[in-house]
Amino acid sequence: MLDIRALVERVGPTLLRTVVAPEPGVCVGDVVIAEPDQPPTAAGGDLVLGVAIPDREHAVALTRDCGAKGAAAVLLKPPISADDAVAAAARDAGVALVEVRPGTAWAQLVWLIRAALAGTDIEEADAPTAGVGDLFRLADAVADVVDAPVTIEDARSQVLAYSARQDLTDPARISTIMGRRQPDDVLAKFRARGTFRQLSKGSSAIFVPAQQDGTLPRLVVPIRMGGELLGSMWAVVPGEVSEERSTAFADTAPLVALQLLRWRAVADGERRRSAEQVRLLLEGGEGWRAAANELAVPAEAHRVVAIEMPPSASPAEGHRLAMWEWITRGIGRRPLVTEIGTMLYALVPDRGRAGGWPDLRAALTSHDVSPRPLIAVGTAVAVAELPQSRSQAEELIGLLRTGQLQQRVAVYEENWHLLVLSRMAGAATDAGIGALGPLPVLREHDRTQGTEYLATLHAWLRHPGDPRQASRELRVHPNTFRYRMKRLTQLVEVDLEDPNVRSALFAQLLADRWAQHG
Template sequence: MLDVRALVDRVGPTLLRAVVVPESPACVGDVVIAEPDQHPTVVDGDLVLGVAVADREQAAALVRICGDQGAAAVLLKPPVSADERITAAAEESGVALVEVRPETAWAQLVWLIRAALARTGIDEADARSTGVGDLFRLADAVADVVDAPVTIEDAHSQVLAYSARQDLTDPARVSTIMGRRQPDDVLAKFRARGTFRKLSKGSSAIFVPAQQDGTLPRLVVPIRMGGELLGSMWAVVPDQVSEERATAFADTAPLVALQLLRWRAVADAERRHSAEQVRLLLEGGEGWRVAANELAVPNEPHRVIAIEMPASAGPAEGHRLALWEWITRGIGRRPLVTEIGAMLYAVVPDRDRGGWLELRTALASHDMSPRPLIAVGTAVAVAELHQSRSQAEELVSLLRTGRLQERVAVYEDYWHLLVLSRMAGAATDAGIGSLGPLALLREHDRTQGTEYLATLRAWLRHPGDPRQASRELRVHPNTFRYRMKRLTQLVDIDLDDPDVRSALLVQLLAESWAQHG
């Protein structure tokens, strides 16, 4: 990883200048945008950009907050970046202060910083082993061939690498690189033009003209190997290019395909290793601490999300894989994901940005048919993730019964139903249904077509309120009173005794849950 000083050097002195840097500068993890009058949620290693923070008091407060929360650096534009109060606040807080040149566009800066972070260590041995560095170098080489900025994307439009050239760009390219994948609205525009349909069928370069919203022309070429579409390359061009240059661009696709296959093989191996470490975390045995260190799990509360495809989905493996890919692409820092049996699990921090709340919103809106069963355990310390997993699994079992219709069920919201579920299981095992007068009422309902058990349950649920009880049964209050009178004539039951009422309610609840569970 890059520390603050190395990042400033990598992005370059034409855009950034280090004002205050601690003796041991922190390594940079991600980029966070801080708006005026808003306190950003920061985790260790975040690089906080003070977009539009021009007030000196706001800037000083931002620096102190970021220092307290472990940010790596705060980036501000002059004149506030050179203010003595702000530099003093940075020194006191132990956070780096970096000046952004006045003419620098924030969007471009985010792009360049993330480019630098994505390329961290690409010249080192570990990058050579993963192929990430080769993909970036290859993107630079292809950009030279086509004489235009290039992105290399997988079959899901996720950006794998991009060239260093920035001489020709537009908001769509900036958004694509900042978000590490093509935004949905950009994808929709290219789909409307038939770009992806042509990619799925052909092998030559495709020219996409400029669009009315300012999106520049694109030259796109599919990346194939053995008939399989592995991804695509996108070049931002000023206008229609010559046939020779388009052909040269397309001719680079087989070389990129070989590199993508290598990258995918390494990525699959890394994913399997990561999944094994996550399994160790969820099992809660002696290996959890080593797994947490290897996965660099932050020391903060986390939740376990359990996801199960319903039986109606048919073969579930393909659906789980699609969900796996979607989850690990979608939200902030990649959630930790693994499979155990037929269940998919994700471990996410219990926070908004880049954590559980953000993922919850995405899961609730994610359109998949048939809909998966999604349950979430409580927030726990990393050492207790096995408990959150157990809670999520128990809630999945409740979702299977169909009693809940929510897209995402959270343990804290449905603990009372889990109490009833556990009670029903224990009561059934203990054989309590055979005790007392319920057996006689049950037999009478079966042979005579009466509804005494349902009537008694409604009475117990709404004591002293026959109108509400009759409304639950959808009968007239007089009908309900008549049924209760006949019921007490049929069996000897003291409904004035609170212990009798409690025992009857436990029996009826256990029977109801057993029938629908």
């Protein structure tokens, strides 16, 4: 265990300065936050932080109470820490008085002291490679400062970390923790109160009163760095918070912002590495097996999902990934993703249990995203054959892009008939079949005279013997349709009774339409 002198040395003179020296051999137990007008909950050896101590009188009373309870030291900020009466009270009570340097965030101090007490190097606790665990420990430190359970959230209200004591909150907070994001109905209520508008403009703590549905009050602080809103911290409080404690909560924001930037840098690096390995799986070749091992892809059938945003949407990577994270939240382990060109690709196991293709399909079809992305899914294949599933998804994206498919989620094996027609039309176009027979005459007549003979013939071939259905497809009266067919057969000589002629004409018209869409 550390004594006061050793602890001050480890945390460093840039943050702490001893005003009244401690008794020899007094070891530090834990960190306690003091409340004004309340006796401290300190026990023997505790460090008592005067986070919300407003003046000399409260500081003197605090040091006396701490001495009576055997606390090791009281930590205060200037100018109270330099007050002669406070120092005298500390000497009389046998308690060390330590000054916390101006500008030091209380949460940072709690974090570093606990790191020192746990035997963790201060450099390690303040390392530039912060992970998720660091954010959770930081959330605990912030919660101690504000004396309330806290969540740290990103700019999209997704929970990155949360402190202990969440059982003392309300159903809205519990739902937030369980879903790792504030529920939509809760967000709507805070938006209606203008909370997010205040977050976007200010930097101080915002108090949100209790709501009629039982949602407890919140103290909210924006997290910024260089003008960018990185996220926010939300504390569930029992009621109005003192100005001192509210200020202390807001003062923790720069420290949290630094850690969020560090966490984001680590997460971005991991995401890029993962995306590169997924890209190797989709491209095939010699590196696929090593990529599968690094990603821990299970040896089971997978599908490739291809997603393309329409031209009217933002092409930025962040936009596509944000949309994907929103769609897939709550389905278990999120599918592995990568971006190649303008396309987002995901690998999803073709299994019925949690996190498999049925879960993802339900999520893709239930979320109404605007503008609506184009989503296509290849067949289930072994991991080694993922390039095949990718090419199938891309073929369907082509049909969605040209409007020949209108589905929200196009699945390869469910659209085989359209794929047959598409490939046949492509081959027919390459073979130049459009120049044969009567179609060139009808095509030229439509172009010069404004008629619609090609569309009329296509509808007649699609609905043989059913002029009412054919006319409905063209949105004309059945008599108009019959008249067009009569004029068409007068313009060109064609035997529509011959099944081979009908098949040839249909292939030509299909190739024509596919070429126009392409």
